[in-house]
Amino acid sequence: MSEFFTLSVLVATLASGIRLATPYLIAALGETIGQRSGVLNLGVDGVMLLSAFFAYWTVLETKNLWLGVAVGIVVGFVMGIIYGIITVFFHATQGISGIGIFLFGLGFSDLMFQKQVGTPRPIKQLPDVSIPLLADIPHVGEALFQHNLLIYVAFLLVPIVTFMLKRTTFGMNISAVGENPQAADSLGVSVAQTRFTAILIGNTMAGLAGAALTLELGIFQANLTSGLGFIAVALVYFGAWRPVGVMGGALLYGLVGATVVQLKALQVIPRSVSDIASMAPALLTIAALIVLAGRVKAPSALTRPFSRH
């Protein structure tokens, strides 16, 4: 156990936790915006899978990493349009339609992968970027400031989303339509437009999360996300619909996962309890949700479709 508390291992574990947390963070921040407007999207995982595949395929064909990122974002945006039409304009039950989006993403990404790629072929990974001066800080620099660009973007999104939700008219409108759409409507706020835009942003971020995942790994295969999008949805509840809380949840989930992996690599966790230890991140999240239940309040109109008539 003492090997775990050496600086090099702790730094590596922190860096690993940040890498693991990043896709959760981006997707959960996007989902936060959607849920704050009153729209639950259980299709996050499917959107991530589609975006991950198309980002991967783009890089495979063009060798252009940033084009891959752009394609991942566009795919998320397009899925946002589809989900927005289904839920906002056709008032579909959000839970069911989200699952439909997930199933579509799971099946279609696999189909496209089989037809267009077949065998997993590695692509170039996003290169690490050292932040000048900060990366030179002993140990801290290695853990925090030597990552690929999308990891920095993920954490920069936290203050940006916070500012947007708290300090902009659009952010206020999002909260208004998520809490009391009738009142917002009576004050002249377009509930449909606000929710639709929130869905577009949320899905676009899910697209970015999918691209970040596949380009960090440099590979794609069927069901690459392995349910990651559903954890992202749970992290929104964990974070009490606040971007900073969501970041805390994502980091906790990532760091616990990284710690378990590191302890296994050090052979500290015996094989006989390996599977139990692997459940630690999920168990911790469930425990936190139980503790938080009743202490935090979900947007009042979450999952409730809105119609003037």
Place this chain on the structure above:
Amino acid sequence: MKPKPNSRTFTRLLAVLLAFTFVVAACGSDDADSGDATVDTDLTVAIVAPSASEDLAFTQSMVDSVKAMGITPQITDGTFIVDDAAAAIRGYAEDGINVVIAHGTQFGGSLAEIAPDFPDTTFIWGTATDTQGLDNVFAYYPEADQGGYVNGVVAAQLTQSGTIGVVGPVQAGDAVAYIDGFAAGAESQGATVNITYTDSFSDVALAAEAAQAHLTNGADVLTGTAQMVVGAVGVASENDIPWFGTQANQTPLDEGLVVASQVYHWEVVLKEMFALIEDGTKGGQTFALTLENDGLVIEFNDGYELDGDTTKLAEDTIAGIIDGSISTGG
């Protein structure tokens, strides 16, 4: 104002979406309509498998083996959910397919329910070491510890640090056999082997982080098993670390760093099973892939140069396992 969901419109939309999803899922079963071309036998064959047909691992090893026999099987792959696999297995049996290969240990429970309903169909199930007492089930498994041992012996010659990292999935089936055999082989040469089970067959990101953790702890050679290891191979590539594969030839993942792969040639035992079926025996026997029967083959990557001594050691180890003078501990 009370919201009034347009339920009829939604129902239509949902129906269209689900229909499309089902079509997509059906299309995902790549060669689903082509169960005709047979060279060695007139038996029709279907494969139900948990991961993608071209996963460079477990599922691909079976698909490649059946195709190597000159048979074009019907395939339902990507059945991560056992109930989906059970539906496919039953569906193929109802369609009159002669031989249904249920390629996954986890399908055993379903098979115990399905097989008795179709006594004229032969079910081939693995990896499994027994047929559950069913007369129309053949079982198969690889003695993966054998190839694992050879890979471990070779890996120990390549490590400078003396530490080798292993990334495994769930502790089950041939994954455990391979990893235990690998550890025994490497340790017989004085190397230290650190093993991580991620407890997932599909979490690529976790496999990558497990590989990264091994490097942090001094490993300079890596191996792993199951379809999620593509993440670990990516870490090996990024850090210029030699990689040893198993199940299928993983050289395409990195032609410069994959040293060798233990490849499953299921056709060796499938041919025996097919001969029995045509003679009227529907099942009741278990078959093993071994180095001796050429069901397990260590395929070295020509792009990774090994010195003569290491190559000789690998050949001697294979010979020793076959003649019984070397025990893999399996």
